[in-house]
Amino acid sequence: MSITKLMPDKDLIKKVTEILFKELGYANAVRYLSLPKEEKLESVKRHRNWQDTLDKDTFFNDVFPSR
Numbered sequence: 001m002s003i004t005k006l007m008p009d010k011d012l013i014k015k016v017t018e019i020l021f022k023e024l025g026y027a028n029a030v031r032y033l034s035l036p037k038e039e040k041l042e043s044v045k046r047h048r049n050w051q052d053t054l055d056k057d058t059f060f061n062d063v064f065p066s067r
Contacts, residue, residue, distance in 0.1 A: 010034070020029040041049070 006012075017029070020032065023029075024032060
């Protein structure tokens with residue numbers, strides 16, 4: 001196993017923004033940075049939403065396959 005040294009946040013931000021501006025151009029980089037953030041669902045609500053999409057039989061067949 002190798003150990004990875006993390007760069008300081010300030011250096012990371014500088015490097016990432018430089019890459020964004022270089023690869024996307026100024027207008028698209030600013031556009032990307034200003035996109036609205038996705039609202040995070042509370043964990044219980046997220047879990048219930050996931051459960052609503054499940055089919056009981058399919059789920060049990062996937063979890064407990066026939067032998």
